[in-house]
Amino acid sequence: MPNPTETMTAVRCAIYTRKSTESPTGQEMTSLAGQRAVCAAYIKCQAHKGWVELSQHYDDEGFSGGNLERPALHRLLTDAREGRIDAIVFYKIDRLTRSLADFVRLMDAFQHFDISFVSVTQSFDTSDSMGRMVLNILLTFAQFEREMMGDRIRDKKNTMRRSGLYIGGLAPIGYLSKKGRLEIIPKEAELVRAAFDRFDDYPSVSSLLRALDDEGKGKLVSSFRFKTKRRNGLWYGGSAQKMFRNPIYAGYQYVDGELIKADHEAYISLERWQHFQAVLATRTKKSGKVDPSIHLLAGLIFDETDRILAPRIRGTKRWPQRYYESVSRQLRKGQRVDRVRIRGEEIEQVVSGALVAFLRDCEKLRTAVCRAYADPHLAYEMQRNGPLAAERILAAKGIDLRKKFEGLVSRVEVAKSEVRIWISLRVLDAYLRWNGIGLFHSMPEISRSEHNLHLLRTDAILGPHRVKLKLPFEHHPGEHLNKRLVDLLRKAANADVDFLADPTRDLDRHAANYKLTASKFSRLLRLNYLAPDIKSAILDGRQPPDLTERKLLYSPLPADWHQQRAILGFPTPKPDRTYQSVR
Structure with missing residues (x-):
């Protein structure tokens, strides 16, 4: 009598682990190795059900659970789509995601691929409605915890800003950030002061910055500000363009839309900075009126x-x-x-x-x-x-x-x-x-x-x-006329007329007249021997969504119409159908 465990189908289990940089130090089971050890032990306990741990590691270290932009998670989804995984095991539901919307998308994807997922510390079954309800409740609290954590971080940053500290990324040109306080860089200060002193002498910020660069003052900018190669060798752009709108140079900074006095040395007075804002407001180009005959969905x-x-x-x-x-x-x-x-x-x-x-x-x-x-x-x-x-x-x-x-x-x-x-x-x-x-x-x-x-x-x-x-829309047959395909058929018909009217039938000369190579010109002539229903479908805009000019020209098209339809993706027409002429 055969052993049941020998005929049991193996359940391939992938272990997913994640550790966010925002996780508090010392929290239980935050390390990836610890999460993997617990999940591996759980899979061994389910060996009687045929569970087998996969050797691949899906570890995301330093990635937040607030979104799905994680490399290991992408690899996990790719392997799931290709049928290499039967179950996904993780330590806790918030290791997979903390977003309710992302969880719903993941659950739909797993159900589509017929994959179950298991939380070691939170027992649930995704195959019934009760289990899915419990999952939604758990994920709602996980998302609430994440939002509360974000609120605490934002409140702390705003408190530090109100106390005069600089909380941000790279300091503006002319300043260097040290432990939350801005210090003037003497080398860059010459450039910043020259830009502020000559602001009223130029019609635009770009012309002023370009003039300073022509004088060689752009070389005063510290090299650490350029993490990538300078565009066209110029220093201005980005933060330089925003220099005159930034209240940091007047000794202030925005906190929740309110100007708060900052704790650093200013380059200009607040009155001078407000003068810059008034001048820049007059230089702002007003957007033109929208023409509804061109933009048909404007406002809708x-x-x-x-x-x-x-x-x-x-x-x-x-x-x-x-x-x-x-x-x-x-x-x-x-x-x-x-x-x-x-x-x-x-x-x-x-x-x-x-x-x-x-x-x-x-x-x-x-x-x-x-x-x-x-x-x-x-x-x-x-x-x-x-x-x-x-x-x-x-x-x-x-x-x-x-x-x-x-x-x-x-x-x-x-x-x-x-x-x-x-x-x-x-x-x-x-x-x-x-x-x-x-x-x-x-x-x-x-x-x-x-x-x-x-x-x-x-x-x-x-x-x-x-x-x-961008939005790559899926075309709906019968409603989208591809003008390039229609023009290609028309061009092929004209080329056929010209070629047959020439008694010499010189292929190279006709190809040169159409500015094509002889090989491409011969491929163009082949389009005149397409099945009539294929031509009619293209003229009516009922072609398959993936039919392009290149596919139409370079596909190996035989003389048999049935084979042409199979290669290009057209359906077989009904016997009583009438066809439209190309010419």
Whole structure:
């Protein structure tokens, strides 16, 4: 008779440990080795269940539990995604995370990968609702402890600042920080005093600093301030640009928005510093008026922290790029969120595509319309107008599309994993009744309360998680026309006409006319032999999301249409489908 332990499936257990630099010294089990020893002993006690400790170490030393930016945790998640782990064991739940929001994301990820996680000192089972409730309670207290610790640290720093000490990072130019007190650096003092004395002689701070650098005074700046290579060999920028706005040089510093006298020697008087602020205020450029016919979602788009995403134009004059972006600011005391930046064309296409898909979807439109009409027959009549209303959005451009957004859309919210669009049901009613003549205007008397709104969700991913974030949207078939692919097909059709009209069929000469190599020109000609349904899908904007110009040109395309569809990711068409010509 076989031994049950021999046929038992092994449970691969990964041990995760973390030690924050904020952890009080002497606290029980704060060392990584101590945490690992306890977790390893626990796994040995579960050997009868088939538990086996993995040899890999996942140790994060010196990382806070307030976020997920930890290298060992990233490796742990990567191995979990690749199926190398069956269970995760840690000493205490706050070793994994102290943030309730991060815990929810981790729990969802572990459940998706079918991975259980165990706290050695806090017994719970994540497979039932009671265990998850206990976890949430434990994590709520862990997050409360972290916030209390942060409050105590901030209060201590503010108390030290109010007593005149300098609490911060690198001291401003002209000062050196020693045990919380600022001392003047004689070498840099010459540069700082020259900048303050000649402030009124130059139209801008940049021109003043550039003149000082031309005179060689920039060499007076101490080398320890440049942790990286100087940009273009210049010293000014960063803290130098902020020199004239910093009250430190007047012997003051900000504490909770209030100017407090500091305990160090000042370069200028407070009156002189206030004069600088008045002059700089007059030099500040006023932002131009937003053109709603260009920025179609201006005033309607926010991020998930309720910050408005303002329209901006970046890039060069020849190649400008439109963005919607937020400012990087503190939402509340001690908490900062990253800047969100999204391409204007992409988010506007996503919103219009979501509206069109909603109006074409009979079931979703019926559900929304029934909330506005008690009479089912009247709701059915309004639902029948959905496809025509969708075509009007597809055909709208510029100020016409802006008016439709302004009327239908109450709010667009960009989250980390989706875009949320709130539609006014009363305005939707008016839009479905509209005859399409003239510009569509919303009615100001319509209430925008929550019970009059319908929420649309569309998948999108914010990434990467850095200061400036972009939004690589997942394209929805049928709503996103790729102009580059269309132009490529048109170019291929023109090249085919020119090549066949030439009796010599000189490939090199025709390639030179199109400024291409002979190899690339021949690949361009191959596009004329694509399956008709592939061409039609590209012209209609129904191509797969990962289809690019490079993939279309350089994929090994056979003559067989079925193989072309399989290689490029197109579905097999229905037999009765008609096709659109490329030319």
